[in-house]
Amino acid sequence: MPVPKRRMSRSNTRARRSQWKAAPITLVKSIENGKTVYSLPHRAKLVEDSSGNALFMEYKGRKVADA
Amino acid sequence: MPTPTKGPRLGGGPAHERMLLNNMARSLFINKSITTTETKAKRLRPIAERLVTFAKRGDLHSRRRVMQSITDRNVVHELFVNIAPLVAERQGGYTRITKLGFRKGDNAPMAVVELVLDPVQAKKMNKKPKLENAVKAAPKAAAVVEEAVAETPVEEVAVETAAPEAVVEAPAEAPVAEASATEVVAEAPAAEEAPAQDAATEEAPASEEESK
Numbered sequence: 001m002p003v004p005k006r007r008m009s010r011s012n013t014r015a016r017r018s019q020w021k022a023a024p025i026t027l028v029k030s031i032e033n034g035k036t037v038y039s040l041p042h043r044a045k046l047v048e049d050s051s052g053n054a055l056f057m058e059y060k061g062r063k064v065a066d067a
Numbered sequence: 068m069p070t071p072t073k074g075p076r077l078g079g080g081p082a083h084e085r086m087l088l089n090n091m092a093r094s095l096f097i098n099k100s101i102t103t104t105e106t107k108a109k110r111l112r113p114i115a116e117r118l119v120t121f122a123k124r125g126d127l128h129s130r131r132r133v134m135q136s137i138t139d140r141n142v143v144h145e146l147f148v149n150i151a152p153l154v155a156e157r158q159g160g161y162t163r164i165t166k167l168g169f170r171k172g173d174n175a176p177m178a179v180v181e182l183v184l185d186p187v188q189a190k191k192m193n194k195k196p197k198l199e200n201a202v203k204a205a206p207k208a209a210a211v212v213e214e215a216v217a218e219t220p221v222e223e224v225a226v227e228t229a230a231p232e233a234v235v236e237a238p239a240e241a242p243v244a245e246a247s248a249t250e251v252v253a254e255a256p257a258a259e260e261a262p263a264q265d266a267a268t269e270e271a272p273a274s275e276e277e278s279k
Contacts, residue, residue, distance in 0.1 A: 042166055043166045043167070043168065044165050044166065044167050044168070044179075046168075057167055057168075057179075059165050064165045064167070064179050064181075065100075065102060065165075065167060065179050
């Protein structure tokens with residue numbers, strides 16, 4: 001079983017860990033009823049009624065699936 | 068022919084993947100619409116559409132080919148009798164994949180695969196104007212290019228004609244300005260030195276400047 005030859009320094013360990021970053025995701029900006037909405041591109045959206053109950057999934061004006 | 072898939076097989080191996088996708092195609096023909104992960108949906112699409120193509124041919128041999136993958140007579144009957152006539156006019160693209168969201172348990176991206184059973188929308192209406200536009204746009208573009216070509220040489224000529232004039236004028240003006248500046252410089256010390264020294268000393272710096 002391979003074993004490291006030397007102890008890894010605190011500095012190197014921390015330098016490696018600091019390179020782990022989150023990348024910003026691509027979002028589509030759209031305005032619905034005066035509100036600016038950010039959503040994932042090419043993905044069905046959930047249609048809700050006025051009280052916030054989920055009705056169905058919709059994509060390009062077509063009902064795709066039940067909620 | 069569907070493009071062979073790269074990477075690991077779905078399920079436990081090649082045979083498992085074949086059975087899995089065939090069963091998914093069976094469910095698709097029964098329910099007309101199924102929800103799976105995006106990866107499985109993309110793998111299912113070519114297989115299901117190939118079966119639909121066999122169904123559209125509709126003869127006994129093609130039915131036996133389909134029976135090799137879907138071993139359910141009722142489903143194959145449904146496919147050949149009910150589904151095939153609905154897509155008779157459609158030239159490929161019998162399934163539609165719509166991305167939904169992410170599954171709650173493992174955050175897997177989900178998608179809906181459905182058979183496109185709507186009557187074929189006449190896309191010719193869209194195509195014809197496009198072609199006309201293309202034909203119209205092409206001469207316009209050509210005309211614009213020609214105009215641009217016609218305009219640019221004129222501009223270049225104008226620039227060229229203007230440039231030499233500026234070049235000619237600039238040197239002509241520059242020496243005059245320099246000469247006037249030297250005259251002023253020459254006069255200024257002369258006026259200062261005049262009361263203190265003789266005319267001979269005045270001429271000497273002037274001659275030096277001329278030699279320079």
